[in-house]
Amino acid sequence: MSNIREVARLAGVSVATVSRTLKSPERVLAETRDKVNAAVEQAGYRPNQMAVQFRSRKTGNLVILVPAIANTFFARVISGAQQAAQAAGYRLLLCDTQGREDIEREFAALVYAHQADGVIQLRAYDPFEAPFPNAESPPPIVNACEVIQGGRHPTISLDNRAAAQAMTEHLIALGHRRIGLIKGPKSSPLTRDRVAGYQDALHRANLPSDPALVCHGDFTLTAGYEGAAAMLALAERPTALFCENDEMAIGALKRLKEQGLRVPDDISLVGFDDIPFAAYCDPPLTTIAQPAERFGETAVNMLIALIEKQPIAERHVVLPFELAVRSSSAGCKGQ
């Protein structure tokens, strides 16, 4: 592999001129530029980025911490992030953390090791909060999707509380008074918000909030399947079921059908996220549409601004949701 010295020799100029021709051509005479470019061509020269990065103290890499890569929603977020990173000349270092803080910390530490310039965290945990060696100022990090309440880092989030409230109100408007909720893990703030929104709606409609109607899952198909089973085992069944993501709703749907219940005639079912499959369920799933790709895209752009010390307009971006009403929710007949 040829290096800058080789090119300089071929072009009959100094290495500095070669470097300039590549970085800021306007500072070089057109004539010289041509000589250099010809030499670059001839030598098949490609700057050794390891040396460039080392020298200029910038890797161009962004770490993205994902709880579960194979999750349909996160896959969309990653996709958006990758497009944005590519457009800006950055690369994405992917990390499947399985929601484990030790793994998150380990990967976030790539920034300390100068292997990445910043971190995108998609979960409500600050991988830098643990005492880190000589942590002068926290490294560039943005927190998207599930965000830390009152955290010190920029965030990109959805108003989960408002969204859950909107969904619950949709069900209430349809006449439902017993609405089951299959929520996420207890520890998740995202879940806390959605539960709060659900309760807000009940409260505003003067409906009782029955703890028996709330069970938790882990956002998987299986969790939805089992959550639905639990709901159906209740003495007084809910007439509508709100799952905190579409995967769980699809899992629940299977279970409801197996029990011989028709959706939405016998029970309404709604989800959250609007993954592509939601519209292809039978019946198509009423859900909350989230701009998944935009989470990734916005996070990347914000992180890059942080890294490049550009001014940031808003440190806490809230992306819009949309209630996507399809046929899995309908008027309550049981009344």
Add this chain to the structure above:
Amino acid sequence: MSNIREVARLAGVSVATVSRTLKSPERVLAETRDKVNAAVEQAGYRPNQMAVQFRSRKTGNLVILVPAIANTFFARVISGAQQAAQAAGYRLLLCDTQGREDIEREFAALVYAHQADGVIQLRAYDPFEAPFPNAESPPPIVNACEVIQGGRHPTISLDNRAAAQAMTEHLIALGHRRIGLIKGPKSSPLTRDRVAGYQDALHRANLPSDPALVCHGDFTLTAGYEGAAAMLALAERPTALFCENDEMAIGALKRLKEQGLRVPDDISLVGFDDIPFAAYCDPPLTTIAQPAERFGETAVNMLIALIEKQPIAERHVVLPFELAVRSSSAGCKGQ
């Protein structure tokens, strides 16, 4: 951020000793080692990986070229790859190529720029085949999932032809004689193999191969939806529909139901991949199970062996498939 010199000073040794203590502790006196480790601790020292990589000419990064990150199957492959990379101390540079060769070439070139040690390509295109600058020997690359026939690189694939044949034979055994096929893009070898397997089965059963029964899609839900519409518009409808991936099968399922057809009573429907949603369809989808995560995992391990110049047992790994028979396929009543 402290550097190796700082640590050396603190420990009262030379930088070489610090370096040795970190890389090959056995070559250092236990006593010295302790001093150094204490100094490392005290300084909160983390080696600057940019310098390490620069100096040792090894990045620890692997590029993975993915046609569509948000695709459920690829998301699983990526997940497997990431786990394996992490376990081996490598990192994954993610690239969503959208199947575009220019993007694939651009990212593969990160290897030439010393930003990555090797490439995993999930599509049947050799990003290095174009004449590249002084390409002495092609850089480490492995080709997984959709592989180049007779290519020069190691591959990890499925016997797509055998799998498609097995699936088609399953349908034939159920009495189907007119089997529609919604395949992938024309250019894809993966699709060529599956079509070949489909035809093998027809041929072995002495069934005619009607070109009208084959239409192509692009592996999306929409493509399946539209493919099914095309099939149903046929004068002589198929009694079974084989989609080359589950997404298209799920798209088709929606369309079939909208037309008032019952699956499998009126028409059988089968897919390929066994994505998690397949088992949660209504009816659960008969499909070909592929070990998606293992593709990623095997590709990573093979690539690392290549990079580290370890001997490779087999250059062409074929992973097993499994026919997952569920309730979307049943005996043909139309006969």
Add this chain to the structure above:
DNA sequence: GTGAAAGCGCTAACAT
């Protein structure tokens, strides 16, 4: 077993 020193390929400050 440890230290001194060269140098990886490049950038940027400074000199011309």
Add this chain to the structure above:
DNA sequence: ATGTTAGCGCTTTCAC
């Protein structure tokens, strides 16, 4: 506008 040169932080001979 171009060249000279000093490192960036580390690994790795080669002495001792």
